[in-house]
Amino acid sequence: MISPMLLERPGSWRWIGVTLGFAVALVPTLPLVWRAAVATDGFSVGDAFVPALGNSLVVALSVAAIGWIVGLPAGVLGGLYAFRGRAILIALLALPALVPSFLWAIGWSAAALRIGTGASQALTGFPGTALAFCGMAISVVMLTSLATTRSLTASQIDAARIAGGERTVVVQSCRHGATTAGLAAGLVGVLTLSDPGPGQIHGLRTAAGEMLTSFSALYDFALAGRQCLVLTAAVLLLALPAIAMAAPRLSTQLLARQSRAPVLARNRRVSRIAIGLLTLLAFLFVMLPLTGLLLPLLAGAEILATWNALTRTGWNTLLYAGGAGLAAVTFGIVMALLAGRSATLGAACLAAGLALFLQPPALIALGFVFVGSDAPAWADPLLRSRLTVCLALATRLFPVALFLGMRAWRSFPSSWSAAAAVHGVPARTFLRRIVVPMFGFPAGTALLIVGLLATADVGTVLLLHPPGQASLPLTIFTVMANAPETLVASLCLAYVVAAVMVLVLIHRVVGRIVH
């Protein structure tokens, strides 16, 4: 019998397991990284790359900061209080994580055009680029903070309430979730580094734009690989101090003596503040750019063409999102269990996860394409199928599940394993009956976030989808250049409505997403 104490035991096997796991995840990047390494024209990244990298880092830091400052209290308020319209507001604020940043950037640009030249000028360059990403940052940080707040016990909240009223409750809850939210914000900031969209639309030179140029204009994979390596090194250097500080604070253990789940409180004054804040955020970061995207619908909707596109791509869209989410959550939680409770190993995992997150989707996707092309035909179900799309998406996004899984595992008392060991519960029974179910909520949150981010990743789907198996977001991008604006707007509306329906379905079935 394998003892459940194995899950608590330190040892070099954890380092070996985690290293192997990340090595497997990095395998798809090897073809291009190898080309970069063996290139004979020296290690040049181009003259424009370094200033572009500077721009990207400023955008990333700004977006992370705004996401943290705004998303944390929004998630805390949503997690603590019941108020009118709560579910709808939270679902609305979850949307930016779902929609590709390109579309938000176009929406902002279109909205600004309608407002006037001054608004367009104001969005040019840095402001428009950062604004297009802020919605996603606020969305992800809000969802993470909401989950963190819901993991507080009723007694912890009661204790804060007794100490200093609602203000103390909110402040303490924000402090409780600050590290987690900061890491989530940091992850989103990192995501912006590999996304060329908003910079392209608003005319800001970014590192991702330079890499896109290397891929799409120069077809120079080696140059793109080198630029990617430099980007990864720069970000890790900047992020490592924060990671080292944050890793030991990933979670505090739940007090097992009193583990009542908190009930949403009703407080008129705070509810008004919550409604005001969430409504303002929803208006600024969702409704405004969405209006820009959907305004052409005033001239009419293309119902038949939209329906055809939906029937052709709807199932694939769900499959890619759900498959990526499941693969990412499974791999992420296994890695979280391997990482255990060691602060050092936790910090190393966060750093490696960050490095993976940084990779442009094209790098990983093209790696899969290379491997698939060199593999024999019998490997096609794994390397050239819709499953491949799910795996490629999960490869880049599983750090989200790893991070949430690590946080969850470190909040489980080690005495659970000890009690199981004393009573002779085998490790597999302990995992099945206790650990996996207790991972349910964080796994569900991770699945949702990964699914949303995976849906928005158009580049990976473009490069890997089997012929005829496109997704709806990809279809929007392949028609938008010259299709009538009414068709593009109709497709965007269908996409948003379908996303809201999926969120409502998840809420109904699982029953805990927006609690």
Add this chain to the structure above:
Amino acid sequence: MKTHRFVPLLGCLALCVVLAGCTDRGESEQPVVVIYSSVDEFFARPIVEGFQRETGIEARLVPDTEETKSTGLLNRLIAERNRPQADVFWSGDPVRAAVLKLKGLSAPYRSPAAAGLPREFADADAHWTGFSARARVIIYNTDRLSRDEAPSSVLELTDPRFRGQACLANPLFGTTAMHAAALFSVLGKDEAERFFDGFAANGGRILSSNGEVRRRVAAGECTVGITDTDDFNVARQEGRPVAAIYPDPDGMGTVVIPNAVVLIAGAPHFEAGERFIDFLLRPETERLLAESAAAQMPLRQSVAVPAHVRQLDSIRPMELDYDSLAPLLEELSRGFLKQWVDRNSR
């Protein structure tokens, strides 16, 4: 939902994903052709579906995004070279087709359906064949400029009267890249560089795409811009206040950008690929593309066109060696154009 039901539910979902993901169509009994296309899906799909209806061959279309929006299908083709999935590449311009030839990814095919297509719009070794073309035009906002005030040459965009009012798409990507290479080819290095530097010095704006040029000119934020005829036609159909000029009719001429179709070397469905190319190159397809929102000019004079579509002989095409544009563009993209974009972006 009780957590102990959650786990088996997730397990079932996972099984569904794996089964659905792995059981892709693959080889079926019905013949198949796989088409990668950089032509806008909105225009390409009706043609592809027409082929499928007529021949009974299942046509699987893989369309591309605009180059500035993703890494692009051409990179997928290059990465798949050892075991291609595509049979045919339908390109919106001949430069990408020439890139495929340069990289050894294309196979020669002289289609019998190509009869009547001008030879100057095809590869001499039959690695690609041109048909139905767009043109690079100057569009202007009719609320802000009259026909007489509008420029007749792209070189006029450096004129002070258009200060801060002109725009074009990023010349590192797409048809604007091809246009830039064409200018260097025809004008020579010095004059072409003077044009680009003059454009920037005159406050000219670099936008992300031809579609963005169309939107900004239609909104009046820019007065003039350079874009493609299909972009202009979309704005015209939407009733936006724009008009187009085919530039330099008395000078260097207008850049004509034919579609180009390529048979992929090592294609898994070679014969079906050839049949699709035959379908694409016939006059009927040129007619359909002329009548569609793409409003593309047929290269055959015999094909009838709607009133708003120009015939090739009604404009002065720029004389270009399309084969030489690909290596020239590669050199410019690593050199002057890259530096120019970097200097004039934030």
Add this chain to the structure above:
Amino acid sequence: MTPPSFELKALCQAYGNETVLTDVSLDLVKGRHTACVGPSGGGKSTLLRLLAGLEAPSAGSVLMDGKSCSEPGRILVPPHRRRLGMVFQDLALWPNLSVLDNVRLGLTGGKLSREESTGQAREALVLCDIERLANRRPGEISGGEQQRVALARAVAVRPAFLLLDEPFSGLDLGTKDRLLDRVRRLSDDERFTVMLVTHDPLEAIGLCEHAMVLEEGRLVESGPFRELLDSPRSEILRLFNRNMTRTP
């Protein structure tokens, strides 16, 4: 089956550079309830974990019936084969399982059939007077009730030794007294021997006739509780004596 006896021989435990236990030797005799008292951080919980086989010692050994069951760096007899029940400091109740399932899962090591384990679990709930809570979850019951669930889970396996790691902290006097009384009665009825770890000698004196005092990882004194109290060498017992004799 004859209940085992345990010997702890020169046990040492260190985590990295931090030494938690130094040269602790002790005999646990069947039928003789033993208290392990001392200030917080003295190594009491670590001693319990070594005895239970949850950790291997850095030096020394644990013998069961004269045979080695833990050696430096090795656990030779796993915890569930030592016929122990344990109540943890934080109770270690599994929050997603009902009270009945918490106790029933604790019988997994006994290889009982489902009916047998359900029956034995219900018996334990009855013994601890919490049968009415069988379908509730730990988060839905009070602190004192949670304590009794943890106790029921520990006694359900019919242990020879019951290890209690500060099980009464945070409880009011009345609840503590009732629980102590229940443990006393259970130990008489079910014939198990108690080892109680506590930082409060008042809890121990009502249950245990033998005591050991750990301070900073060292065994300061051990022996019959009354004798230790008559001439205490350790600070904690001296303080305890002083408080007992002080009148307002």
